[in-house]
Amino acid sequence: MVRFQLLLRHFLLNSLFFFFIFNVSLAQKSASLSWPDSVFNTLSPDERIAQLLMVRAYSNRDTAYEKNLLKQVGDLNLGGVCFFQGGPARQAIFTNKLQQTVRTPLLVAIDAEWGLSMRLDSIGLLPKQMTMGAVNSNALIYQMGREVAMQCKRIGIHINFAPVVDVNNNPANPVINARSFGEQRENVAQKAYWYMKGMQDEGIIAVAKHFPGHGDTDFDSHFTLPLINKSAEMLDTLELYPFQYLIDHGVKGVMVAHLRVPALDTASMSITSLSQPVITDLLRNKMGFKGMVITDGMDMKGLTAFADRGLVETNALLAGNDILLLPVDAAAALVNIKTAIDSGWIDQQLIDDKCRRVLQWKYESGLANYTPISTINLNRDLNSTQTRLTALQLNSQAITLLNDRQNLIPIRQLDTLKIASLVFGDTLLSPFQQRLDDYAPVTHFVMKRDPTAAQCDSILNLLEPFNLIITGFVKTSDLPAKKFGISSNAAKLVDTLSGLKNTVMCLFTSPYSLAMFNQAATNASVIISYQDNTLMQELTAQAVFGAIGMEGKLPVSANTSYKAGSGLERVPIGRLSFGLPESQYVASADLAIIDSIMHQAVLDHVFPGAQIVVAHKRKVIYRRAFGSRTYREIDPVKNDDLYDLASLTKILATTLTAMNLAQQGAIDPDEPLGNYYPALKHTNKEKLTIRAIMAHHARLQPYIPFYRHLINRSVTDTTIFAARYSIDYPHRVADEMYICEDYPGIIIDSIIASPLLKTLEYKYSDLGFILLAKAFEELTELPSDVYLHENFYDKLGLTTMGYHPRDRFDIGRIAPTEHDTLFRHQLIIGDVHDQTAALLGGVAGHAGLFSDALDVAVIMQMLMDNGTYAGERYFDSAVISTFTSTQFAWNNNRRAMGFDKPGLPGQASPACNSASAQSFGHSGFTGTFAWADPESELVYVFLSNRVCPDSDNNKLLKQNIRTRIQQVIYDAIHKSLESEY
Structure with missing residues (x-):
């Protein structure tokens, strides 16, 4: 009994479900039939003819043009318009006016083979079909179709006269050419199918053109009637193949070209767009096409110069066309067709059948529930990030x-x-x-x-x-x-x-x-x-x-x-490439927060200007410049302007040299520096190891203000300074300020003689890196700048990084630093801001490098990629690991060798909270920051001149600008992972 009740319940539920589905399906079918039928019954005989006419429309013409077109469309109650040149907002507004003018909603079409940018201004370019023909990914072609369809829908378009499925096997073709997917029929068919499918899946009627194939012509049917003198067998094998493929796969529309093809219609001077053997016998009956047939533009000379003007519309309908596109005179066309009906040349039933078909297409396009187009955010929607990403991917793969x-x-x-x-x-x-x-x-x-x-x-x-x-x-x-x-x-x-x-x-x-x-x-x-x-x-x-x-x-x-x-x-x-954030599954909108922070920082005088580069998975996804070089200038900072890197020099110069020497076996980080630098022999620094010095764990004084001893020395004091370069005064300190040849040696001697701190603890110091650079120069027998260019900068292709930027670049590309009122008495531009580095001749181990943000990012990327870049290995992974690891955590020292690291547990961190323990980088006094995180495959570079004009400006640090932006970047990456963007 229980089993019987269960079976009965199951039967009743299935019956109800079937009844529900059947009735929903029936209701949908009924609605699709009732709207076209009800509209049809309201139309006069003239209006039924008018539904088959689609006229030109422009949104870039004057008021008089718009008024005339509105009157024509409204008076005749035309079936549709096809838009050409104009602008997005203007077309949307004009479309709304046109739709309000007619009693029967208009089908709106466009000839947008590579998206709306083919016709409308202010819209980003999508690739032409020949470009797409070079692409191997059909998935991208499908996405292109979807993007074009979404553009069309957003602006109230229902039909796109695309794709072109002509096989372009004539290099001299004057009209198709780059509009074709190519000369191979299979490639054309496949690309056209996926493009068509993308559009139709989004609800746009796709129209394959130009039937029966315009690819092998020497003439343009806009100006004359081209002849295709091929056999039917040749046409069937090549030109017709892509059309048949799309017909078999559900293309909704086909446009018929104005051609003369004797093999398909033997009548003298027959034109394919007026040919019953071509349209009805071949396209409809033999090839099995059941959708919308549209003429090519009826105002083209390939038709107007060779057909009887009074009969052309009637002949086009009799041949099998459903929509007459761009009649020369719509009102006259209507009269001509009406006259043909009255004379018995054409049957009213034929008009009625075509009218019902057009109304059905209108219903399927959503015109039974027409709503006006909103212009709010129209340009943003038409230039969506996804559209730009699709364009980037297609172009790059072509x-x-x-x-x-x-x-x-x-x-x-x-x-x-x-x-x-x-x-x-x-x-x-x-x-x-x-x-x-x-x-x-x-x-x-x-x-x-x-x-x-x-x-x-x-x-x-x-x-x-x-x-x-x-x-x-x-x-x-x-x-x-x-x-x-x-x-x-x-x-x-x-x-x-x-x-x-x-x-x-x-x-x-x-x-x-x-x-x-x-x-x-x-x-x-x-x-x-x-x-x-x-x-x-x-x-x-x-x-x-x-x-x-x-x-x-x-x-x-x-x-x-x-x-x-x-x-x-x-x-x-393995070189850094450039792309949209979305190419790495990061949303541009999430990174836009950086723009807000930076614009406000410039307004708040945190710095005059800055550059930021963000690279994720070897792709630069964010590269922007903000502000100006000084608060008084109006010229914006450019992405390739140079900034004083300050202490980033420690990792981008001295540490690179140390790593290279260690890899070559020329130094051992656990050996005393004195073993490689004889000047340290018999001093208190003789036994300081390279590892300890590079991790700021060597009891060195943080800083010695050598410049203070020179504050009261005038440039005219020739024992120290000269106003011009000479052999005796070779070291530039600033404009008209050169220091004597032996003064750098005095500084080095003073550092060597300086006392050590009593307590062994982490104490950040410039002095150790000054000594390291001098030691390495003796080891390599090369000046630091020469060594770095030969071993790294030139090989990596760095275009801006180096010392002494004035020797290589126009001063207009270099961001100023401080207006030094104490020592140099001038605005410092292109000379190192750090006074000690300046007194050392501008080349030092702790400061002196200048660069743009991209060159810094390249080095950080190389380090993050275990020492390889662009297929060349600079360091073994073991060397990278050694130098980027915390060295003395046991003594609460977070530092690696040269590199800074995130804070140890319970400590403040120089990086944001999301930076992993594997990450490393450094900051600089002038307002710079560079950080790499192998775990997140992220490189972040921030360069500014926050010391301009006054180094006492500490807003950058107080507002945590650098690390706040770094956290925004991590949040954007993590959000993309969570949402599976």
Whole structure:
């Protein structure tokens, strides 16, 4: 009995569930039928015709234009509009007006093959289809489709006339070209499918075009009627293949081109968009397409110049089209169709069926519940971070390395190279060249698109001293008729260069442009980057240096040597790359808190200006500059301006040298420094070990203010100072202030003779690092700055780091420090702020380095990566571990060898609370900070000139700006991990 009751209950529940699902399904089906039917029944015969017409619309025209279009659309109750050039907010507002004007909601379309940026201003660029054709990841193509669809939905668009599924097998094609995914039918079909699916999954009607295939034409149907003289078998094998694939996989729309294809319609001067054999017999019946058929623009000369104007609309409908796109005159088109109905040329039932179909598409697009478009945050939504990330990923994966016979890519061994860049097409430095500067010292040259023979000869002479030339072509064109924006003189110059020098040629245009070159196509390392925009230029520069890999494959054949599918692969070699925070699953919005902190700090005069670099998992996800060099200046700080690093010198100079010598066996950290520095023999410092000195655990005095003995000495006191450089006064202290040759020796002697502290405890001291640097100079027989450049800075490609920045950079790039009213009596710019380091000639073990934040980040990244960077090993992991570990925790000393560490339990910490025990770094008196955390794969660099104009300004420390920002970074990373961004 119990079993029977259970079975009965189960049966009743299943019955109720089935009844519920059946009724919901029935209700949904009923609604989808009732709305189109109810709307249809309200339409007059003229309005039913009007539903099949879609007219042009612009949002960048004047009030008179808008008034006229509103009247036309409203009076005729047209079915739709197709937007072209304009702006997002203007289009949204105009769309709302148009929707309010009509009795039947409008279908809104756009021709946005690579997103709304194809038509609207102020929207970030997504890649064109040929660029996508080079990408291996179909998942990214799908994401592109979703992003474009979300853009369309946000601005009230229902139909996107994309993707282009033409197989571009004619390099001279004047109209398709870069709009095609390529020449291989399978690649075109796959890419088009995933693009279409992404859009349709988001509710946008995708339209495959230009049926039956516009890829093999020499003419543009905007201006004439192209002829495709191929057999039906050839068309079926190639051109029709992608269309059939998309039809089989559910594409909702197909656009028919204005072409003459005798193999498909033998009638004299037949036009495919008016051809029943092409649309009804082939597309509908043979290929099985059940969706929306749309003409290409009916105002194109490929139609208007070859068809009977009075019959063109009727013939298009009879051929099988559902929507007539861009009729020359909508009112006249309506009259022509009505006349054809009245004369019996076309059946009213045909119009009614097409009208119902259009209304069904409107229902499926949500127009039964139309709501006006909100312009609040419109630009932000259309330029979403996810859209920008998708663009970055697609562009980076498209970059194609075609040739690298000299094995130049990625560029390595930077210390052996003298690199020049030569870019054609502009008179200003390009984003490509600016990004190259982030990886190595590069001397830049720019030339106009078409240099003269004399200019070419001149540049060849200027390039003579260089052993690697990186060339690029910008402000290019997609059009073969414009020779892709590359002049024959420029091409010949690069051909010549490739025979003389190691040359890298980067083409920011179509692969077909390779036909412009002869020797360079085989001699140079050739990179195809497909499009000329800031993002692609910057990514290509990163690829050249191996910061990102290269995996793109040619979607078309560039010439007989480089066929479709060609492309060498390169993996990243471990240089820092640049990308959005989201590329590392960190939300930009979470890092925006840094901006708020920094802007307020500048307003509060915590510092005049600053730079910040954040690298996560070898990618720079945040790099910003704030404020100005001084409080009086208005010119903003730039990312490559130089700052006085102060005590960061200890880890970026002296500690690096110590680690290198230890790895080579030249020193033992547990040996006394006196064993390597004879000047310490028979002194109280003879037995101080290198380990103890570097961990500030050697009883050394913290500081000796040598400059105080010189405060009352005038520059005219020639026993100490001179106003100009000479052999006897070689050490620059400040402007018109040089100190005598032997004074640094007096300082060293004074340090050696200084008493030791009585208690063995942690006591931060500059003196030990001053002595270490001098000892290492004797060991290496090289000045510190020379040793560091030869062993680290030059190999790492650091462009700013070093001592004596005035010798290498314009003073306008160097942030001032203090207005010294006590000793030097001037604003210090480009001379080391630390007085002792200045008296030592500007090169010292505890201070003196200048750099931008990125160069600091590179060294910190190398250290965090166990001593490797860009495929080169600088230190063994054991050396890294030894020097970055706390040395004397037993005596409450948190310090490593040279490096600072998070506080021990119960101690205050120099880093934020989230910094791991494995992390290490240092801070500097001038307002600097650098920290690396292997556990979180995080590098954080903060540079400021908080001592300008007065070093008594202690707001930076009091407000904990550096560590507050560091905590914001950790919080953003941890949040991303928790939310699985």
